[in-house]
Amino acid sequence: METLLDQKLVSSWFDVQSVPQTYVHPPEKRPGKLNVPLCNNIPVVDLGSHDRRDTIHRISKASEEFGFFQVINHGVPIKLVDDTMSVFKEFHALPQKDKAIEGSKDPSRSCKLYTSSENYANEEVHYWRDVLTHPGHPFEHYMQFWPEKPTRYREVVKAYLEEVRNLSYVILELLAEGLGIGTEFFCGGLTESPVLLSNHYPPCPDPSLALGLTKHCDPTLITILLQDADGLQVFKDGNWIGVEPVPSAFVVNIGYVLQMISNSKFKGAEHRVVTNSRVARTTIAYFIHPSNESLIAPAKALCNPPLYRSMKFKEFLRNFKSKAANAEAVLKVISLSSS
Numbered sequence: 518m519e520t521l522l523d524q525k526l527v528s529s530w531f532d533v534q535s536v537p538q539t540y541v542h543p544p545e546k547r548p549g550k551l552n553v554p555l556c557n558n559i560p561v562v563d564l565g566s567h568d569r570r571d572t573i574h575r576i577s578k579a580s581e582e583f584g585f586f587q588v589i590n591h592g593v594p595i596k597l598v599d600d601t602m603s604v605f606k607e608f609h610a611l612p613q614k615d616k617a618i619e620g621s622k623d624p625s626r627s628c629k630l631y632t633s634s635e636n637y638a639n640e641e642v643h644y645w646r647d648v649l650t651h652p653g654h655p656f657e658h659y660m661q662f663w664p665e666k667p668t669r670y671r672e673v674v675k676a677y678l679e680e681v682r683n684l685s686y687v688i689l690e691l692l693a694e695g696l697g698i699g700t701e702f703f704c705g706g707l708t709e710s711p712v713l714l715s716n717h718y719p720p721c722p723d724p725s726l727a728l729g730l731t732k733h734c735d736p737t738l739i740t741i742l743l744q745d746a747d748g749l750q751v752f753k754d755g756n757w758i759g760v761e762p763v764p765s766a767f768v769v770n771i772g773y774v775l776q777m778i779s780n781s782k783f784k785g786a787e788h789r790v791v792t793n794s795r796v797a798r799t800t801i802a803y804f805i806h807p808s809n810e811s812l813i814a815p816a817k818a819l820c821n822p823p824l825y826r827s828m829k830f831k832e833f834l835r836n837f838k839s840k841a842a843n844a845e846a847v848l849k850v851i852s853l854s855s856s
């Protein structure tokens with residue numbers, strides 16, 4: 518008989534003496550040595566600065582060199598940021614049965630709770646994380662399926678999603694200006710279907726063997742992430758570097774979709790998540806996704822020559838999922854040179 522979700526959740530059984538075999542990654546994929554330096558090279562950009570040209574320069578340079586940057590003075594009220602993190606921590610700390618009920622209200626399963634990856638049944642090794650996900654827009658359609666425990670979930674998460682959506686337009690406008698493609702570029706279907714994902718990584722008895730999430734690049738334009746502890750690492754010039762938690766900052770990373778639109782001027786950065794044995798880690802990711810029917814292609818002004826095929830977002834996503842996030846395989850499908 519299939520094990521029930523509430524028993525599979527890592528948060529149901531993480532307090533074990535050793536990592537179960539099904540969570541031990543092969544040596545070449547394990548984190549191994551854990552003293553990866555926390556990197557303060559990843560730029561922290563002050564969005565409150567009045568020097569817009571300088572802000573655009575910093576964000577563009579970070580997107581070219583790292584595919585990652587952090588933003589402070591971003592305009593999302595700090596109390597709301599803290600409340601939202603508390604709400605998700607409370608959610609992940611609910612009794613397992615409650616979580617399973619709260620995370621399964623949507624018959625179409627676009628709002629859902631799962632563990633490891635969406636491919637749990639077929640993956641070779643599991644990941645040390647539980648995930649709650651649901652669309653971030655439009656509220657009228659999806660809010661009825663969001664959790665009602667903790668009781669303030671809907672109120673707080675709705676306010677958070679509204680603020681982060683506004684922030685996403687501020688950041689995308691700066692990125693568009695940096696690319697020279699006009700500030701309205703990202704206003705339509707390209708940003709129509711954002712998704713929220715709250716990852717929860719309980720403490721792990723041996724973080725050198727397990728992974729919260731394997732090396733991947735996001736299937737997004739950009740991802741805006743709130744993290745409460747370290748664990749996120751970026752692959753840069755053949756080495757892993759840790760993204761330092763900066764209080765109340767958002768971590769922003771470039772995904773494949775913006776890599777395609779920018780014709781490789783901006784790079785989708787590969788990253789992974791390691792666990793730790795001391796504390797649980799909770800993150801809230803806001804994935805900026807185009808609508809399914811949106812055409813994604815290099816912006817005309819940047820095509821000299823185009824490096825990527827044009828395709829509907831749903832076609833891209835299907836390919837991304839079927840390649841299990843393997844970067845080489847994904848790039849082969851989206852690149853023009855290999856078609």
Ligand SMILES: O=C(O)CCC(=O)C(=O)O
Binds near residue numbers: 714716788800
């Ligand atoms: O939890 C994190 O730090 C990052 C999560 C992530 O990379 C993802 O959900 O794609």
Ligand SMILES: [Fe+2]
Binds near residue numbers: 733734735788
């Ligand atoms: Fe990611």
